[in-house]
Amino acid sequence: MTIRNTQGLTVWFTGLSGAGKTTLSQALEKLLMARGYRVEPLDGDVVRQHLSKGLGYSKADRDENIRRIGFVAELLTRHGVVALVSAISPYREIRDEVRRKIGAFLEIYVNAPLEVCEQRDQKGLYQRARAGEIKGFTGIDDPYQPPLAPEVECRTDLETVEESVAKVWREVEAKLAGG
């Protein structure tokens, strides 16, 4: 297949654990790959293993981790790749910092109420956080600052995955077309 030679883009999925960031990112990845775009998923947990061993979950460490993901996303974006970042990235200021550095950037607020995320609890993390086995868990005993003006908000408790992805796709397509 022909690989398109386009400007790159960072699509940044932010939201609580269990909100559906990875699900949406993976669906978008398929769409993009089918259309010949260069795509690279950057999952917060995976990148953490590669770039942030030794960092914890204090605000300073979370910020540093997000900066590193942003550094990699910027490099990829500059070289024509669509970087799909899924990371809780709970702090507004550092998300805005990364946005400024990258430029070609879409912020996708993957929004489901805490109760819904907690009910899903795919990884059993909320249960462990409630039991006090995990400290500083976003939404439980650590803050999440929602985006004030995300390009897209997906209410994953009210919309189907297809509906959410369609909303994201419209913005991505416009951006890649030079919008």
Added chain:
Amino acid sequence: MTIRNTQGLTVWFTGLSGAGKTTLSQALEKLLMARGYRVEPLDGDVVRQHLSKGLGYSKADRDENIRRIGFVAELLTRHGVVALVSAISPYREIRDEVRRKIGAFLEIYVNAPLEVCEQRDQKGLYQRARAGEIKGFTGIDDPYQPPLAPEVECRTDLETVEESVAKVWREVEAKLAGG
């Protein structure tokens, strides 16, 4: 200018501080850019600021730093970029690990005798290391393990920059042509 859509490659310059890694990397970057390749220089010191704040110069920390540079170089290489890494990268085993992970990889041994590097001492680091102000400085009180089978060896004390770059360029060209 048209950007070429090619397979990527990592060109890894290893050698003592002052051996000429950055000089050769910059000359190669110009050659590649003039020919329309996507290029990204990854300078060890610069990447350290972005990805490895908090890491020091113990063997474990140096290895982790090189792994992180390797992670980024691999991503870029996979997406058709020529990543030009210049990093002392004193340990053979970790260089070989990175080579295995990346695949499309050329190791350039930038070789000048310690005495020559120390005489150049562009950054004044050798003087500070000799004075004991910097501990664990490669070549002074920390080891450098030369590559056993680098694709290219540049004796920068005996060759001109042009001669060294020409040797590297031959290998790069062959590799990018699918060699």
